[in-house]
Amino acid sequence: MPNVNNVKTETHRTAQFGHLVIIGGHEDRHEGKEILSRFVALCGGPTARIIVITAASRIADEVWEVYDQAFSALGAQNHAHLRLEGRGDANDEENVRMVAEADGIFMTGGDQKRLLGIIGGTALDAEMHTALKVRGACIGGTSAGASAMSGHMLAQGSTDLLPEKGAVSLGAGLGFLHRVVIDQHFSERQRLSRLLSVVAQNPYLQGIGIDEDTALIVERGRGIEVLGEGSVTIIDGRTMETNIADIQERATPEMIDVRLHLLPAGSRYQLPSEDEPPNKPMSPSLRDFLENVTKRNPIS
8 A cells, every 4th residue: 555644734824835845866766765754745645636747768668667656655646757858858738737737846866967958948848847937836956857957967077086177167056056066975985076066166156065865945036954964064155265267177176165064864954934933043154045046046
């Protein structure tokens, strides 16, 4: 029997703001399924209309089978596969209608460049923004689906133990978040130096590194929460001093006065409002991060 007891429907007051569930990859899909259970709840519970986009993967049917089983076990009664093989599919009226009627949209892992190549700038892309920003839907993404959520997307590149100039390149993402860049499988694949490389070259961006089986949940206009087994690392280089403009390619830059926030699972911060005070004190830097990622940007 589907496990419906651990999927609670979120209240209308919460749902109207819209949520992002940004997952670092390899989330539990077989046991407790804590992150996927929360995703279903934020979509509206067992009766919510959920679509799964597998465009990032070349083995879409196999990936869909895994999530079909997971969402079925969680009691999600109305979930469907949206199979997109090219940009024509992402402009197809019936596929766009599925997004327009969805309470939740989930993007699986694979290659974020492939995902953006198929849906970036299409009618389906625009409808996803409407779903989040107008209807208050929940959009989730894991691994490549997580990296694609920001306006600046980590497209490719790697480093060894230290950050390097020119080691990483960015591309255009879906733009649900702005002035950040997201990396996934963060601690497990030792990607701190990679994210530092991004911040060194693009100090106006804040770096977000998300561990496996860990999610950063963003409630637009309100706050953030970290869920799962790992942590979320935030790198803020906006006040740093660096010599990156003067060094050669692949050299390691100086990075002075870089701020790092580590938010383990269970961390929760909300912005103050008229009816609710902040749930805990926060530094000006962290508050600025919250104000940025929770900003209720107009449709773009």
